[in-house]
Amino acid sequence: MRRFGFLLFLSLAQAQVVLPFWHTAGPPGDRVLLEAVQSFNESQKAYRIEPRYVGDYREAGVKLLSALRSGGAPALFHGELSFLARLAQEGVALPLDPYLQGLPKDLYPRALEAGGVKGKTYGLPLGLSVPALYYNKDAFRAKGLKAPRTWKEVEEAAARLSGRTTKGLVISTDIWSFNAIVMSLGGSLVRGNLPNFTSKEAVEALEMLYRLVQKGYAQARNLAEAPFAVADFLRTKAFMGLAPTTALPVVLAQTSLPFGVGLAPLPREQEGAVPLSGAVLTVLKGAGPEGARGAVAFWLHFLEPKRQAAWVRTTWYLPLRREAERELSDFLKDPERAQVFAQAEVARPWSQDPEMVVWYGFLEEALERSLKQGVRPREALEEAQRKALAVEGR
Incomplete structure (x- = not known):
């Protein structure tokens, strides 16, 4: 009986999809992101995300390009918006549209737009700023x-x-x-x-x-x-x-x-816009469909309103869901902060080329x-x- 239990445990462990995740979140936001990873890993048994900090946007990009050439690239990558377009063009990033059913109805329309390249979604926004x-x-x-x-x-x-x-x-x-x-x-x-x-x-x-x-x-x-x-x-x-x-x-x-x-x-002419910048969660081609499903599942976990509120308070990224604003009413009462965050209405991704x-x-x-x-x-x-x-x- 004990042997059967061990084999069952071994089978379940082997079935779990492990997803190495290279991220760029340093202090103070790393605490919230890593808590989300730990919480997600504990909430289900199908996937296990293994986070690793790889530097700022440019440092991370250089490390990923090196890993793609020599082997050892992760399944998931937290990349800057302008870098995403290149990953998509080179066929390194997987399109995620087939896996995006059941998204929250209060998700900001600009959120998924930021992760789009030529009509397809290649990135799931973790943090967007103005x-x-x-x-x-x-x-x-x-x-x-x-x-x-x-x-x-x-x-x-x-x-x-x-x-x-x-x-x-x-x-x-x-x-x-x-x-x-x-x-x-x-x-x-x-x-x-x-x-x-x-x-x-x-x-x-x-x-x-x-x-x-x-x-x-x-x-x-x-x-x-x-x-x-x-x-x-x-x-x-x-x-x-x-x-x-x-x-x-x-x-x-x-x-x-x-x-x-x-x-x-930002001072702005009537016909002007403000840049929506930040980084997205990208699934690299080696991760396959299961990796894409795991990434979307983690992203939805990350989007839970209370977690979003903690993320916004800590990092000053824009909230990605309107429901999170209920948790942020005191944070957004500050008139200067409210005016700056309101730029989201006239923001568009700063680079998708x-x-x-x-x-x-x-x-x-x-x-x-x-x-x-x-x-x-x-x-x-x-x-x-x-x-x-x-x-x-x-």
């Missing part, structure tokens, strides 16, 4: 300034806040930050599956940033200098900065701030040459456009 214009409330109050509502007001505030050793604004030369401004002006960095780096809106965006730097009202930082950009703001060397809603909880988890932090919606992963290096190089080396904006963007088109054989 941008915020962060500002030093104490410095603004001292100058009698209000939170900027337009890019013109951003320029005016930056001018008034700048001094001999301080800058009104810290600028990041990464593609996400620049794209956010271009989208807010009603533009796009991609048009007809080709780079659109010299569009009217892109030129206008870079000319504004160039003007601020040249006048001494802004400090430009590249991606490698991102810690310095944060330090500029924390040490009151700069008084405004653009970042996702999720940036502030990460900072607050590591340090206390000596001043009040304000946040405002597979080619962008290949092109963005040329654009970031152009931004740095213009903002840190003084190359004229149009000249820098035209060079990036030529390099990107050359890759496409144009």
Whole structure:
């Protein structure tokens, strides 16, 4: 009888589908995500998810590409939105539409749209964010300034806040930050599956940033200098900065701030939009149909309203279900936070073009040459456009 029990246990263990899961959730959100994984594993016997932290979005992408070439890629991957499109194009990610029956009726429509590529769903959103214009409330109050509502007001505030050793604004030369401004002006960095780096809106965006730097009202930082950009703001060397809603909880988890932090919606033209960014749960082709079913089952577990509420409070990601808002009524009572989160109504995925992963290096190089080396904006963007088109054989 004991032998029969052991064989039954062994059979059940062998039937369980084990799903290695590479994720990018660091503190403070990792606690909520790992709790969800543990809870899911304990709630059923068909699947077991094995999480492993593999760094930030870019680090994780590099590790996955290496694993795909050499073997050892996971079943599930927590990847950034722009990376998803490339995985789909290369046939590495599985389309999930056949497994998406019985989804919650209160799921935000934009949620699944964010994980779509050319009409198919390849990613299940875990965390989606919108941008915020962060500002030093104490410095603004001292100058009698209000939170900027337009890019013109951003320029005016930056001018008034700048001094001999301080800058009104810290600028990041990464593609996400620049794209956010271009989208807010009603533009796009991609048009007809080709780079659109010299569009009217892109030129206008870079000319504004160039003007601020040249006048001494802004400090430009590249991606490698991102810690310095944060330090500029924390040490009151700069008084405004653009970042996702999720940036502030990460900072607050590591340090206390000596001043009040304000946040405002991204200034936006009437025809403009704001970028919906973040990461999605992707099923890689080696996982097969059972892996896809397990991923969807875990995602639905993660979407439970109370867990969603805990995730939003901890990370400042957008709630993915309307029912979760009932649990967040006090959190969303803050007027500044409510206004920033309300941008979800005018948000769209910031990048769903597979080619962008290949092109963005040329654009970031152009931004740095213009903002840190003084190359004229149009000249820098035209060079990036030529390099990107050359890759496409144009």
